[in-house]
Amino acid sequence: KAGVTQTPRYLIKTRGQQVTLSCSPISGHRSVSWYQQTPGQGLQFLFEYFSETQRNKGNFPGRFSGRQFSNSRSEMNVSTLELGDSALYLCASSSQLGAGDLMNTEAFFGQGTRLTVV
Amino acid sequence: KQEVTQIPAALSVPEGENLVLNCSFTDSAIYNLQWFRQDPGKGLTSLLLIQSSQREQTSGRLNASLDKSSGRSTLYIAASQPGDSATYLCAVRLPNNAGNMLTFGGGTRLMVKP
Numbered sequence: 161k162a163g164v165t166q167t168p169r170y171l172i173k174t175r176g177q178q179v180t181l182s183c184s185p186i187s188g189h190r191s192v193s194w195y196q197q198t199p200g201q202g203l204q205f206l207f208e209y210f211s212e213t214q215r216n217k218g219n220f221p222g223r224f225s226g227r228q229f230s231n232s233r234s235e236m237n238v239s240t241l242e243l244g245d246s247a248l249y250l251c252a253s254s255s256q257l258g259a260g261d262l263m264n265t266e267a268f269f270g271q272g273t274r275l276t277v278v
Numbered sequence: 279k280q281e282v283t284q285i286p287a288a289l290s291v292p293e294g295e296n297l298v299l300n301c302s303f304t305d306s307a308i309y310n311l312q313w314f315r316q317d318p319g320k321g322l323t324s325l326l327l328i329q330s331s332q333r334e335q336t337s338g339r340l341n342a343s344l345d346k347s348s349g350r351s352t353l354y355i356a357a358s359q360p361g362d363s364a365t366y367l368c369a370v371r372l373p374n375n376a377g378n379m380l381t382f383g384g385g386t387r388l389m390v391k392p
Contacts, residue, residue, distance in 0.1 A: 205380065218379075267378070
């Protein structure tokens with residue numbers, strides 16, 4: 161069974177540009193979450209999508225957005241890039257079937273996309 | 279607001295030693311707790327998942343315990359090996375709009391010396 165796939169693995173962008181990152185979850189998983197990891201702040205939750213709907217959102221500016229497609233693949237977009245957006249962006253998928261299954265829910269992470277803003 | 283703390287931030291041990299990593303959280307109303315391993319520049323590998331109703335889980339040389347009432351979890355690694363060198367992260371899953379969101383600790387960076 162294939163794991164969580166994130167593309168691209170590395171990106172270098174210039175301040176002010178926008179970027180789109182992609183995440184393909186484990187087959188059958190409907191929940192996809194995105195996290196930002198930096199040396200100073202650690203791992204911080206960006207947002208979560210479940211069956212194409214954003215279900216949770218972390219404390220990030222509106223420049224960070226995402227979406228999920230009918231096949232559960234997800235993309236996140238960052239507009240007007242800033243130097244501080246340089247980070248490892250991680251995607252996690254979970255097989256949660258519904259709101260009552262969270263106790264059994266386990267997250268599986270991809271290898272991440274390393275974004276460098278110059 | 280849930281806060282998750284991992285102590286120590288870094289640990290260096292000789293090969294073969296048994297060791298314990300600590301994780302504490304401020305809000306005991308969690309669904310479950312997960313331990314992860316992260317190698318430099320890589321993603322997270324799930325090691326163990328403990329549901330809130332469980333006291334411990336074991337996988338090979340790893341044993342994780344959970345004391346929800348005191349807000350603590352430990353990861354015990356038996357007979358450590360150089361290949362265990364990595365950063366270990368704990369994360370709790372909270373009741374949050376029925377969503378699926380993890381709150382992470384800052385991690386413990388482990389170095390096992392041959």
